[in-house]
Amino acid sequence: MSLRHAILTLLATEPGSGYDIVQHFKQSLGYFWNAKHQQVYQELRRLSEDGWLACQLDAQSDKPDRKVYSLTRAGLAELQRWQAEPAAPNKINDALLVKLYGGALAEPDNLVGELERHRLTHADTLTRLQAIEQQYRALSAAEQAQQRLPYLTLRRGILGEQAWLAWADEVLAELKGA
Amino acid sequence: MSLRHAILTLLATEPGSGYDIVQHFKQSLGYFWNAKHQQVYQELRRLSEDGWLACQLDAQSDKPDRKVYSLTRAGLAELQRWQAEPAAPNKINDALLVKLYGGALAEPDNLVGELERHRLTHADTLTRLQAIEQQYRALSAAEQAQQRLPYLTLRRGILGEQAWLAWADEVLAELKGA
DNA sequence: GTCGGCATGTAAGCTGTTACATGATTGA
């Protein structure tokens, strides 16, 4: 599993609550990591039990209390141990491609509609990621240098979404043309 | 779950054994669906229990016996029902990007090595997919028409791998340059 | 004779999803 290590990675840069982590996944980082709040809260508990995270209660007057987690020395060591070991190739299970593959048995219009629906969300994601890229480009050279690696992961999102859209256009042209 | 429906999709085109299905996932279809044999055999049993698959024993003299599965009428109906319902956007969990994101805490050389290692396997996959594309292009117009939808999924694999490689080159240039 | 391919499975355990649960504050 690497959810544990995704969480450690986020908290290594900046301490935060379970809620914060989930927001990261929902917003900027969703193109490379996803998890539901239920899973995140459970992992935070386990990571604390393992001694990799320390927790501090942050009482807020107007909002619910927050549990702010940060890495312990053991947590940082564990993160670095994980970083040093080779990562397995990514597992892909894409239901949309299964549908397209077997689309001869389905309503043709349905397939087109489905692709157009997905196209919209991918186009949205691309716009969102490009907006983040613009923010990065507006930073000073020093700030850019600091954000260099997260920026390179952002580039993966952008290039990935562009490729997805180019493919979808190819497919839609084919499906509508013939 | 869509493993059930991935299996139904494969068997709808052509009846086959669990082993056949696993080979498909290992070879051509791995860029959009993956499953281990243990999971496939279990699903085949469940799909039979649900009445969506029929099974026929194929006794071979030189090789182990095969259980050849094919769709029942109910199985086809279920597949079409699933095809008509909207697909959820794809979930992505990419450990390599997590490593890159938090790479400031790791050995820089390790990161480069890791990326180069992954680069090789992606380049291999691309070569393999392009070979399949060449086979497709060599087919007659009639045969191409029949294979049109699977071919469009193959294009996804090709465009996806090309984008991945373009990104990796960008990243490696950055990491080595600076 | 050992390794890889063919061909099938069971069982235990880990990971991830869905359903259920609470409760305050703020804006429409």
Added chain:
DNA sequence: TCAATCATGTAACAGCTTACATGCCGAC
């Protein structure tokens, strides 16, 4: 008043991985 945001969780279940298990055949 209704919905959304902030903020946390438990419990049951579904999905997937890892380990274990068998046995024949052909090639090196």
